[in-house]
Amino acid sequence: MIEILSVLGPASIQDLGRFGQYRFGVGTSGAMDDIALRAGNMLLANDENAAGIEIPMTPFKVRFACDTAFALTGADVGADIGGRAILPWWRSRARAGDVLSLKAMIRGARSYLTVYGGIDVPVVLGSRSTQLRGELGGLHGRSLQPGDILPCASLEAPSCFDELGAEPADVALARPTAPAGDSVVRAVIAGEYDKYGGAAQDLFWRAEWKVTPQSNRYGYRLQGPAVMPISPIEKRSHGIVPGVIQIPPNGQPIIQMRDAQTSGGYPKIATVIEADLWRIAQTGLGGKLRFENTSYADALAAQSEVSAYLDRLRANVRRFGEFRKCR
Amino acid sequence: MTTPNRPRISLLGTTAILFEAPGTFDLPHQRRIWALAATASKWPGIREAIPGITNLMLTFETPPHAVDSLVSALIDGWDDAQEFAIEGREIELPVIYGGEIGSSLQTVADHSGLSVDDVVSIHAAPRYTVFALGSHPGYCYLGGMDPRIAIPRRQTPLQRADGGSVSIGGSQTGVSASPGPSGWHAIGHTTWTFFDPSWPTPAALAPGDTIRFKVGRVIR
Amino acid sequence: MPIDTTDIERLAQILERSGVASIEIEEEALSLRLVMEAGEPTAPSPAYAVQIRPSNEGPIVAKADVAGIFIAAHPWRAKPFVEPGQAIEAGAIVGLVKIGLLYVPVLSPAAGIVDAIVAEAGATVGYGTPIVNVRTAA
Numbered sequence: 051m052i053e054i055l056s057v058l059g060p061a062s063i064q065d066l067g068r069f070g071q072y073r074f075g076v077g078t079s080g081a082m083d084d085i086a087l088r089a090g091n092m093l094l095a096n097d098e099n100a101a102g103i104e105i106p107m108t109p110f111k112v113r114f115a116c117d118t119a120f121a122l123t124g125a126d127v128g129a130d131i132g133g134r135a136i137l138p139w140w141r142s143r144a145r146a147g148d149v150l151s152l153k154a155m156i157r158g159a160r161s162y163l164t165v166y167g168g169i170d171v172p173v174v175l176g177s178r179s180t181q182l183r184g185e186l187g188g189l190h191g192r193s194l195q196p197g198d199i200l201p202c203a204s205l206e207a208p209s210c211f212d213e214l215g216a217e218p219a220d221v222a223l224a225r226p227t228a229p230a231g232d233s234v235v236r237a238v239i240a241g242e243y244d245k246y247g248g249a250a251q252d253l254f255w256r257a258e259w260k261v262t263p264q265s266n267r268y269g270y271r272l273q274g275p276a277v278m279p280i281s282p283i284e285k286r287s288h289g290i291v292p293g294v295i296q297i298p299p300n301g302q303p304i305i306q307m308r309d310a311q312t313s314g315g316y317p318k319i320a321t322v323i324e325a326d327l328w329r330i331a332q333t334g335l336g337g338k339l340r341f342e343n344t345s346y347a348d349a350l351a352a353q354s355e356v357s358a359y360l361d362r363l364r365a366n367v368r369r370f371g372e373f374r375k376c377r
Numbered sequence: 378m379t380t381p382n383r384p385r386i387s388l389l390g391t392t393a394i395l396f397e398a399p400g401t402f403d404l405p406h407q408r409r410i411w412a413l414a415a416t417a418s419k420w421p422g423i424r425e426a427i428p429g430i431t432n433l434m435l436t437f438e439t440p441p442h443a444v445d446s447l448v449s450a451l452i453d454g455w456d457d458a459q460e461f462a463i464e465g466r467e468i469e470l471p472v473i474y475g476g477e478i479g480s481s482l483q484t485v486a487d488h489s490g491l492s493v494d495d496v497v498s499i500h501a502a503p504r505y506t507v508f509a510l511g512s513h514p515g516y517c518y519l520g521g522m523d524p525r526i527a528i529p530r531r532q533t534p535l536q537r538a539d540g541g542s543v544s545i546g547g548s549q550t551g552v553s554a555s556p557g558p559s560g561w562h563a564i565g566h567t568t569w570t571f572f573d574p575s576w577p578t579p580a581a582l583a584p585g586d587t588i589r590f591k592v593g594r595v596i597r
Numbered sequence: 598m599p600i601d602t603t604d605i606e607r608l609a610q611i612l613e614r615s616g617v618a619s620i621e622i623e624e625e626a627l628s629l630r631l632v633m634e635a636g637e638p639t640a641p642s643p644a645y646a647v648q649i650r651p652s653n654e655g656p657i658v659a660k661a662d663v664a665g666i667f668i669a670a671h672p673w674r675a676k677p678f679v680e681p682g683q684a685i686e687a688g689a690i691v692g693l694v695k696i697g698l699l700y701v702p703v704l705s706p707a708a709g710i711v712d713a714i715v716a717e718a719g720a721t722v723g724y725g726t727p728i729v730n731v732r733t734a735a
Contacts (some may be wrong), residue, residue, distance in 0.1 A: 183555050185555070286430035312427070315530060343554045
């Protein structure tokens, strides 16, 4: 069991997402940085889809009610447990009564706390992910509050599970960054791209987009030059997915994220590739983003690169466990 | 806005593909979309076939290496699609027009050049068909709204519109099942429950069902 | 079991007979180095130089316990884990061994002051490779 001691902002329980429910208007939800969640679960030999806690703001504190193993992946949060510092992308042990403290968002924007066996909340429509809008999944369909007690699936982590780290995704999947360390995310042009003239398209690709404070799990609202179409566009409502970049009439793009509506009618200029959604998740409020025009084929290649990293990490953990004669 | 006379097919990254049917926003076209959805949902690599308003989104279980064959399949599928007339249920929904939640009722009246009472009676007159579900859990997109009360979506979407709000966006109308962001103009509200994950089918309504709005009150 | 002078004599004889030039023994509280010196073949007993250093006054060595690449600093941190002169506790992480995508921590076996980082960052290390020398507070 884990008790939430202090929390700031909308921390929530997420697994890899809720799929196959779009026809009811139910989107995927799930970890905004799915790679970090998977990595944490891999380090713990959990099912990769085991539910963990997504923490978008610090400080954040929990108390472990029993001896267990846990992992912290995603952002670097200056964590410590019982006064002992925990490195990022790291597995460690907790003893009953230990308090794990996430102090500051040093690098990145979302941290993932996974525990041995996963957080045991009910499965709703096939997933443990929280959907705030529909008030479903997670813990009573809402974000976490101090005093919440989270049940964990298993009590005993193998005693041979000791300190172990993983190479962070942004090291293994490093890409050239734009000037001033802006995050660069790749996007494939979408249906209304050609309704924007050359000048507007250039503006979209070349601009440094600022992530406004109105950015969250529903969508990232960006601030920058106004990107206007040749003439006003009014679309019939159609399905959209996380990554779709809509531009409402005010010319300021919105990247639809994991809790976005499942359909909409604003024009879409491009869609961020699935392989780069985690990079957006790790860009915080006030951070800067740039888009890179990418073909479908290159987007598939990027997806393969992510899969290769995850496959390799999975295999490494398994082999290391065998080497140590540990699960 | 001109309607193209050929389908438009576009990618949503590597996650989905969008098929937009040519033709008017009406029930015969939507019935053909339902037929195409039924066919496409069985294609390999497709996770779901989700109808929108005279359009269809296919989400990928695994993205195809070559999109061309999928594009051809969609075009052929559309050509072959016969109107799939779903026999749905008929629902009556009591609505309170205007007031705090229906705060854009006057905006719609101003835009259309009609009185608030006219907007209400025009909105409540038709028997609407549920064309599609989407946007958020249980939300229904309705077909059959009178174009006289159409109004373009908001310049800047609202961060939060109330649950149960009855609103207009473009030439479409719908009812929100829960609070959340919206680019539409709210003209009223209802207290009906549209979604419950504990139900065998979590959404109360499905494509093919019909709705009639019953005017409970008009708050000016 | 502590080594005494009788043992040392016996060890020296074994060394001489087997033609081994030196032997190093490390025990928990003792470190012993025995080196055969060149002497006359007809001498009745071998000459040897003995260095006995009680280990609790000497260097503790944090060693790698897996094979991989030694990493002196976490990629997300500017500073290395430890620097010479730094006081550390028993069990403190003094470096990492990278195996594929995994980082295995190298821990200090005792509390003390870091003497030197003897492994080179980026070098391949194996089981038992010394990583960091630690001087215990005497």
